[in-house]
Amino acid sequence: MAEKVLELKDVSFSYSSQPAVKSATFSMEKGDFLGVIGPNGGGKTTLVKLILGLLKPDSGSIRVFGEEIPKFRGWPRLGYVPQKATNFDQNFPATVFEVASMGRFERAGLMHQLSKEDYNAVENALKVVGMLGMRDKRVGDLSGGQQQRVFIARALAGEPELLLLDEPTVGVDAEAQHNFYALLKKLNKEFGMSLVLISHDVGMVSKYVNKLACVNINVEFHDVSKGVKDSDLVCAYPEAMAAVPHHH
Amino acid sequence: MLEFLQYGFMQRAFIAGMLVALLCGVIGVFLVLRRMSLVGDGLAHISFGGIAAGLLFGVYPLFSALVFSVLAALGIQKLKQMKVYGDAAIAMFFSFGLAIGVVIVSVAHGFNADLFSYLFGSILAVSQADILVIAGVGIATIVVLLLFYKELFYITFDEESARAAGLPVENLNNLLVVLTAVAVVLSMRIVGILLVSSFIVIPASTALLFCRGFRQAIAFAAAIGVASVVAGLVLAYYLDLAAGGAVVMVLIAVFFAVLVYKQFRPK
Numbered sequence: 187m188a189e190k191v192l193e194l195k196d197v198s199f200s201y202s203s204q205p206a207v208k209s210a211t212f213s214m215e216k217g218d219f220l221g222v223i224g225p226n227g228g229g230k231t232t233l234v235k236l237i238l239g240l241l242k243p244d245s246g247s248i249r250v251f252g253e254e255i256p257k258f259r260g261w262p263r264l265g266y267v268p269q270k271a272t273n274f275d276q277n278f279p280a281t282v283f284e285v286a287s288m289g290r291f292e293r294a295g296l297m298h299q300l301s302k303e304d305y306n307a308v309e310n311a312l313k314v315v316g317m318l319g320m321r322d323k324r325v326g327d328l329s330g331g332q333q334q335r336v337f338i339a340r341a342l343a344g345e346p347e348l349l350l351l352d353e354p355t356v357g358v359d360a361e362a363q364h365n366f367y368a369l370l371k372k373l374n375k376e377f378g379m380s381l382v383l384i385s386h387d388v389g390m391v392s393k394y395v396n397k398l399a400c401v402n403i404n405v406e407f408h409d410v411s412k413g414v415k416d417s418d419l420v421c422a423y424p425e426a427m428a429a430v431p432h433h434h
Numbered sequence: 435m436l437e438f439l440q441y442g443f444m445q446r447a448f449i450a451g452m453l454v455a456l457l458c459g460v461i462g463v464f465l466v467l468r469r470m471s472l473v474g475d476g477l478a479h480i481s482f483g484g485i486a487a488g489l490l491f492g493v494y495p496l497f498s499a500l501v502f503s504v505l506a507a508l509g510i511q512k513l514k515q516m517k518v519y520g521d522a523a524i525a526m527f528f529s530f531g532l533a534i535g536v537v538i539v540s541v542a543h544g545f546n547a548d549l550f551s552y553l554f555g556s557i558l559a560v561s562q563a564d565i566l567v568i569a570g571v572g573i574a575t576i577v578v579l580l581l582f583y584k585e586l587f588y589i590t591f592d593e594e595s596a597r598a599a600g601l602p603v604e605n606l607n608n609l610l611v612v613l614t615a616v617a618v619v620l621s622m623r624i625v626g627i628l629l630v631s632s633f634i635v636i637p638a639s640t641a642l643l644f645c646r647g648f649r650q651a652i653a654f655a656a657a658i659g660v661a662s663v664v665a666g667l668v669l670a671y672y673l674d675l676a677a678g679g680a681v682v683m684v685l686i687a688v689f690f691a692v693l694v695y696k697q698f699r700p701k
Binding site: 238240261266268271274275277278279280281284285287288289291292294296297299300322323324327 | 467581582584585587588591592594595596597598599600601602641642645646647648649650651
């Protein structure tokens with residue numbers, strides 16, 4: 187049996203009294219591609235923040251690479267591309283290479299300069315996303331799709347085994363989206379990287395993933411490696427819920 | 435040519451001026467990009483209270499100013515964490531420091547002239563002791579900045595991601611304002627309390643007009659600051675101008691020259 191990279195057991199979290207995630211239970215193994223879908227405000231980003239240890243669950247446990255989060259020390263093994271990553275100050279003076287190199291800072295450690303090995307990893311990451319040729323360009327001068335690839339390179343530079351991406355295709359044109367999914371497929375199939383992709387784009391996500399979590403405060407988990415059924419997606423369309431027969 | 439370098443006071447002015455211009459240029463890039471340009475000004479006014487207290491109690495004024503300024507820097511951070519708006523927190527400490535200074539002056543008479551030299555700077559009266567303090571503390575501050583360069587770069591670019599990447603964001607923010615407090619106090623002797631923020635804000639803003647990379651912006655901000663100090667001091671010497679004011683005029687002239695060039699250069 188493959189190594190478990192992520193395991194949530196009965197995880198709940200509320201902002202003051204507003205429940206955001208309720209008893210989420212699911213797990214993913216090495217090489218899995220998990221899609222997280224659900225309506226806005228349904229708790230998708232909260233779920234990611236819990237997995238990253240940025241929020242502490244009210245109850246339940248989260249294990250990353252087999253280790254429970256408060257004790258987990260291998261954070262560089264996780265890569266993260268935040269929502270609105272491209273929402274930075276477009277006048278900021280930072281080159282493509284400088285932004286991608288941030289992905290190595292955690293591995294290098296506080297007060298340490300980046301080593302030759304770190305710089306090689308940054309170059310490799312830029313090569314994988316096809317942005318090495320633009321390494322000295324200012325990030326703010328690039329298109330939205332190119333910026334997105336730089337932020338993915340930043341996450342890849344840390345050589346993560348599990349990569350989490352939060353709504354990365356927002357505000358990116360169709361061609362860039364297509365390239366983006368092709369890149370994820372390459373990372374997943376060729377490099378064997380485990381992926382978590384949060385998206386509101388149910389159609390696209392369900393084409394690529396083999397596991398699906400439908401998050402609307404409650405979390406429904408489906409193995410979709412043999413194809414996605416319409417019923418797997420119900421939680422993403424709350425207005426369609428009425429059409430689904432309920433048996434109480 | 436260069437006869438002015440024969441004078442001890444001019445040598446000291448050059449060493450002290452170039453060092454603080456370098457330091458403030460580097461710090462300025464971080465502060466300006468984080469929309470914290472006014473922190474320098476606020477901390478300088480707080481230092482005024484520290485200077486007055488030092489003169490009153492017979493403590494070396496740069497030392498008492500340093501204590502006031504660092505404590506206020508941490509106080510501003512604390513208020514921000516307690517959900518007071520950042521600019522309001524700065525404004526409060528700003529007035530508080532001035533108030534302390536004014537009250538002390540009204541109680542104790544007789545050192546108005548000394549205080550005046552701190553308000554407007556007196557680069558030509560930089561003493562041997564001042565030089566040792568400015569050089570020692572200034573170099574130490576630059577070393578700390580270089581040690582934490584990459585982390586400060588990350589939180590300046592995107593605090594949220596930096597936090598997700600496991601960086602101690604709160605502590606780094608505290609570090610940045612403390613280093614600013616130190617830089618402000620060191621610069622005060624040269625340009626004076628009222629002009630300190632020019633050393634922090636203008637070279638950085640000039641570099642940001644044309645730099646593509648962060649390292650590049652830091653290098654240019656430092657270089658613009660240092661070159662302007664040299665030019666300003668030479669001007670002040672030959673035209674018999676106030677040194678602090680002359681340096682700031684040069685900084686402003688460079689900024690507008692770059693701005694105009696940027697507008698009219700062929701794309």
